[in-house]
Amino acid sequence: MGEEGVRVGVAALVIRDDRCLLVQRGREPNAGRWALPGGKLHWGEGLAEGALRELREETGVEAEPLGVADIAEIREPGHHYVLITQACRWRRGEGMAGDDARALGWFSEAELETLGEAVVPGVRALVERWLCASVE
Template identity: 45%
Template sequence: MLQREYPLAPLVGVGAVIVHEGRVLLVQRGREPMKGKWTIPGGLIEVGEMLHEAVVRETREETGLEVEPVELVELLDRIHREEGRVRYHYVIADYLCRVVGGQLAAGDDAAAVRWVERAEWNSHSALVFDPITVRVMEAAWQRSTQLHKESR
């Protein structure tokens, strides 16, 4: 069993920035860390699992959607400290993904799922966004737009 809180070493995870029809899919975290906040779907990789496989599995478990990872958007550290100690430490590979199937529904540790327009993360929305999440969504949005133009 992995020790998520106060780990002995960083844990490796993945995230899926799913850009579809001009929107990005977000999940509301159902548990810590960041419970109640809106973020991109994702989770920890399993032993023997490739990063791309983990992105597909985690997205299916949290959202019901089948995705295809397109490319790595960012590799980042998520370190949450509490009273001078590291409570959570994740190294996360966030991927730009496209929807290839499935039925949207909150599952696993997601309290809710919803599509958001770009204006919602670039304004004072009622949704609560972490600045790192906004940065990753914006980078994926820009790359998705660029890929769309190149494919024409």
Template identity: 40%
Template sequence: MNDEEKADEIEGRRYPRRPIVGVGVVVVRGDRVLLIRRGKPPRQGQWSLPGGAQELGETVEEAGRREVLEETGLHLERVAPLTVVDLIDRDEAGEVRFHYTLVDLVASSVTGEPQAAGDAADAVWVSFDDAARLPLWNETHRILGMARTRLHEGLFDE
């Protein structure tokens, strides 16, 4: 998809008739979490979790795996649901400008180091403590805290 098609797609998401389902993935390796620097709107230039819109015919898990692969080149091992967040933005008149239902997953990666691609300008591993000090979206901080707690509770224990 070229830049013009991307702009049209983003424009088509304004004032939607129904929510758009997106997926975010907290990818962990040991005590580190994967963050991407967004290369395109929305929140271009900001650090974020890898993710994007779910495509028709795709499960949430498939969407998460595809987005992580597209943005970082990493293949995921275990994937588990974490939380659901609604992001609703209203204009000055109170009309819904954007409405995303974001399904967040937590996952462990299998192989390799992240290589930024697709919508990601950069992709890096950071400790959970360092991520907590970064200027991330408030929901991202909350989601990272939730993931850290679930992992300490043994989310992926056999």
């Protein structure tokens, strides 16, 4: 990747009724694992705008952005990006897997724990922190 530079990714952390929306990734990186809906930020797009677009594309869910929940740097072989996660308030839609999401689900803290290693690293701690803070 060296000359391509670092990519910027955006994700949406949507909590509703003490459950967080996760998608099962359909593509690398982390294909098959559970993560927050998200993807690449497009040129000229605002952070919240990009996170909400990715949320709609992957799930059909509509939400209101509340602000930045987390900023993480991910450095893996072949991937170097900064991921900016927006906390969001759910507005409407149950969700349906779309775009590059294989499946989706609304998970409680206990259900999230049962997913174990199937959750992308760092997601569980972030979600648990926000579930405790009660985004709603």
